[in-house]
Amino acid sequence: MGQPASQAAAFYKDVSKSGKLWTCKDDGGNPAPKTSSGKRAMPFWSSLSRVEKIIKNVPAYSKFEPQEVSWEDFETKWAPDLQEHGLLIGVNWSGARATGYDLEPNDVLANVNHQRHQNT
Template sequence: MSLSGAHRAAFRREAPQEGRVFSIRDAGGYPVAKDKDGSRTLPFWSKSSRAQKVVGQVDAYRKFDVVEIELDDWLERWLPGLEREGYLIGVNWAGPRATGYDVPPEQVAGWFAETS
């Protein structure tokens, strides 16, 4: 399993255990990464410590604060809204370049439907 695959598996396991997910935000809002194809991705982590590590490692995110979002709210409100807007979900990005899997919100929602 690749490192990104391990981070994805950890997200699926840890978010229900935590009962929340985490993102980062500054005065301008949540960061949105845009790739060369124009896809927009909003990152989320399954543990505060994972998000905090990226804030500490990635210069572009140094002034961001880690914020928590209750899992039920994220699943019921955030994911449908992000899907409508055409965003992808960055799952447990890691490393000095904050990389990992970017997946459609409906796929992420399916992960949690499988565990119910």
């Protein structure tokens, strides 16, 4: 399993257990950089420590602050809004350039909910 795949698997597992996820924000809102496909993706991480590491180590994110999102809010508000606006979700981006898998919001919902069902 490659780095992005293992980060995605950790994301689904961690979010399904904790019931929360993290993004980051500044006075202008949340980042949504263009991906290699030309679509925009908003990053989300499965733990506070993951987002803090990106903020600390990736210059483009240095002015952002962590933002906690409950799974319920993500499922009912964030994901539908991202889907409506054609944005992807970056899951547990990592590394010097904060990269990883960029997925459709409905795929992230399905994968986390599948993991949650496995945990019950």
